[in-house]
Amino acid sequence: xxxxxxxxxxxxxxxxxxxxxxxxxxxxxxxxxxxxxxxxxxxxxxxxxxxxxxxxxxxxxxxxxxxxxxxxxxxxxxxxxxxxxxxxxxxxxxxxxxxxxxxxxxxxxxxxxxxxxxxxxxxxxxxxxxxxxxxxxxxxxxxxxxxxxxxxxxxxxxxxxxxxxxxxxxxxxxxxxxxxx
Numbered sequence: 001x002x003x004x005x006x007x008x009x010x011x012x013x014x015x016x017x018x019x020x021x022x023x024x025x026x027x028x029x030x031x032x033x034x035x036x037x038x039x040x041x042x043x044x045x046x047x048x049x050x051x052x053x054x055x056x057x058x059x060x061x062x063x064x065x066x067x068x069x070x071x072x073x074x075x076x077x078x079x080x081x082x083x084x085x086x087x088x089x090x091x092x093x094x095x096x097x098x099x100x101x102x103x104x105x106x107x108x109x110x111x112x113x114x115x116x117x118x119x120x121x122x123x124x125x126x127x128x129x130x131x132x133x134x135x136x137x138x139x140x141x142x143x144x145x146x147x148x149x150x151x152x153x154x155x156x157x158x159x160x161x162x163x164x165x166x167x168x169x170x171x172x173x174x175x176x177x178x179x180x181x
Contacts, residue, residue, distance in 0.1 A: 012040025124160030
């Protein structure tokens with residue numbers, strides 16, 4: 001039986017497909033997983049793809065009528081021992097940093113006392129943008145942990161900072177957070 005529980009938040013980045021590997025690796029490390037997808041993530045990877053891999057559930061619509069009524073974002077927030085957002089776009093980083101909780105993932109983060117790990121993935125220009133960097137600094141000051149990004153070839157063909165950190169590194173960061181939490 002798995003003793004630790006994680007929420008994997010997936011946002012609208014081309015790197016969303018790597019969430020499949022992250023989910024599998026977390027489960028191999030005996031960490032149970034529920035996935036919370038942003039609406040934009042569904043443009044890159046389907047909930048069905050992740051549901052086929054995850055031992056928990058995949059949530060993607062805060063206002064969808066649940067089979068068993070529960071205030072989903074609160075129930076998920078209480079259940080989580082760690083939340084990892086991978087990939088994390090500039091948009092999700094900005095929303096969380098500025099208290100904009102307008103979707104299921106941001107509401108779960110707002111309601112949870114669990115450690116939050118953010119693994120950015122975006123174009124170098126976006127990552128280096130002064131507003132994005134201010135938002136990252138703000139979230140770090142608030143105790144959120146960042147892993148990556150790393151330098152590499154981006155989907156647009158550019159090379160630079162903005163690639164999603166290696167999955168093994170993200171898993172180690174989650175394991176570390178669970179040991180401390």
